[in-house]
Each structure stands twice: as C-alpha cells, then as structure tokens.
Amino acid sequence: MKKPLPEFYCPYSKECYQCCLDTEMTLSEEDITRIEKLGYIIEEFLEEKDGFMALRNIDGHCIFLKNKMCSIYELRPQGCRFYPIIYDFNIDDFVIDNLCEHHDDFDLEIYRPLFDSVQVFVYNLIGERETRMKRTMEEEIKVEVKESKEALEDPLTKEIKKIEREKEQIESLIEQAVIETQDEDVANLEEALKSEMRGIEEEIEELEKGIQSDLASAEEYIKITEDSIKSEIEELEKRRKNAEEDDN
C-alpha cells in the first residue's frame, strides 16, 4: 500500500476558509478517485484548466465548502493538505502562498521537512497533466483524422453513388433498347414475311389465272378442231355418198 503523504494542519482552519474561496486547487488522479468513491461525479466537482484538473467553484467558493467548513475534510485533496506551502516554478523554490490569509504568520523554514513531499506531489501533478494532454491530443488527432477521412470519403461516396445510379440508368436503357430492337426486328421480320407471302399468293393467283386462261384457250382450240374435223368428215361423207350415187 502506498505511504500517505504528510500533511500540513493549518492552525487557523477553524476560523479561516480564505483558501477555499475562488480556489484553483489542482487534484491528482489519486485525489479524484478518492473523492469519486464518496459518490461525487467528476464533472460535478472538477473542471479542466490547461490540462490540470481543478476544483470547481460555486458562488465564489469551492464546491465542497459547506457552512464555512470543508465537507470532505478527512478525504480532501492532497494540495489542500499542503496549502499554504506551494512550489513556485518562477523562482524554482518553495514558498508560503501570498494569497493565504495568514501568510505572514507562517515560518517557511519550520515546514522544510514537507518540501520533498510537496515536490513529489507537484511533479506527479505535472506528469499526470502531460499524460492527460497527450491523451487529449491523441483523441483530437483521431477526431481530426476521422473528420478528414469522412470529408474525403463523403464526396467520394457521393460520386460513387452517382456513378452507380448512372450505371443503373444506362443498364436500364440498354435493356430497354435491346427489348425494343428485338421487338423491331421481329416486327420487321413479320412484315417481310407477310410481304413475301403476299407476293407468293399473288404469283399463285397469276399462275392460276394463266392456267385458267390456257385451259380456256385449249378447250376453245379443241372445240374448233373438233368442229373442223366434224365438218371435214361430213364433207367426206357427202362426197362419198355423191360418188356412190354417181356410180349407181
């Protein structure tokens, strides 16, 4: 189990809550988990400030300040346990925060044994911030990549759909044209066959007419020939009779 960090007990905490007004106290992941276990929701008590997770204020004071007292005192954030000892990056040293109500009453040197712990805590906060910012940047990059991909894909998808629609229309036109062409061919063939049939029928009619005419001519000829032969026979008969009478 991790050894708890030492704490600074402010002797004025019963009467003073200045450091809980408009607080900018930043929390470690461990602080957050500990407070979440009390039933609080992160969005309810925290806000992100430049990558750090800071306590939320309501009406100008920390969300956990109730009746001028810290309502989570036993489980309060580690930074609140060190305050007013802070690490000032501008001078690269530990100081008593000059925003503390009793700033001048504290002798920093007395609290020197806490410095290492404060520094460990501060560097831990910075490390967690870097991890958080890296994660946020990675998520932002992922969103940007996704959006860029979508921005590229969207027109492409639209274009592909448009081409597919055009392809379907062309296929439908070709299909229709094939059907129409086939219909036209069949109709043309039918018409050609009918026309040929009509021609053949006309030829047959002509032939029949010719045959009828030839038959009529032949019958006429036969009749005329018969009549001529009959007259010749009659003439010959007459002559024969006349000759017989002459002989008698």
Ligand code: SF4
């Ligand atoms: S958590 Fe408690 S001690 Fe820390 S700022 Fe809020 S009210 Fe004050």
Ligand code: SF4
């Ligand atoms: S402002 Fe200073 S004196 Fe007042 S409670 Fe906070 S640390 Fe103590």
